[in-house]
Amino acid sequence: MFSPLTGVEALFLAGIGAALGAVLSAHFGRWPSPSARSSGMTAVALATSSLAVAPVTAWAIVSDIRAAKQLSARAAERFGPEDNGLDTSLIDRVARVIPPRATYNVAFSDRIDPERAAVFRIWSLTALLPRRAVVDGFPPEWIVSWGVPPSELEVPVMDVRVIEPEAGSDPPVYVGRVVR
DSSP states (O other), X not given: OOOOOOHHHHHHHHHHHHHHHHHHHHHHOOOSSHHHHHHHHHHHHXXXXXXXXXXXXXXXXXXXXXXXXXXXXXXXXXXXXXXXXXXXXXHHHHXXXXXXXXXXXXXXXXXXXXXXXXXXXXXXXXXXXXXEEOOTXXXXXXEXXXXXXXXXXXXXXXXXXXXXXXXXXXXXXXXXXXXX
16 A cells, blocks of 8 residues: 655756756757746646646545545544543533533643643634633633642532543543632
């Protein structure tokens, strides 16, 4: 089975195609002036570098389409966050706690990888609709914190619920109503 190229390998292949195209156009091309020769070599180099990676790109597109056709609608919807290691069921369970049209703010433990925290934040922005995320400085009605209890955030909350991840490898998510 053919494995996809890494970025470096694709750039190397494109570079070889560009260099080959430039050499061939310089050797066989008849150019009326030095500036035309430079422009022609550049155009041929770009075309040959594109042609060099086109078969690999086409194969990757066909492979992705075949793989995507086998996904259920739910799996396709959650592919991005779950591919980044996020247990999307955590946010599904948060949505059962926070009422629709309520406001919330998301906080993270320092132990959570910043990239995974960003995936959690982005997924929560869509998965928790019609609830509204608020930015720091605006008082939310709810706090959603991943890996850090709301009591450590210096925000008075009540009715804190602990949502344990199904996989058990991630820290829990805490959901609490802000006391006003």
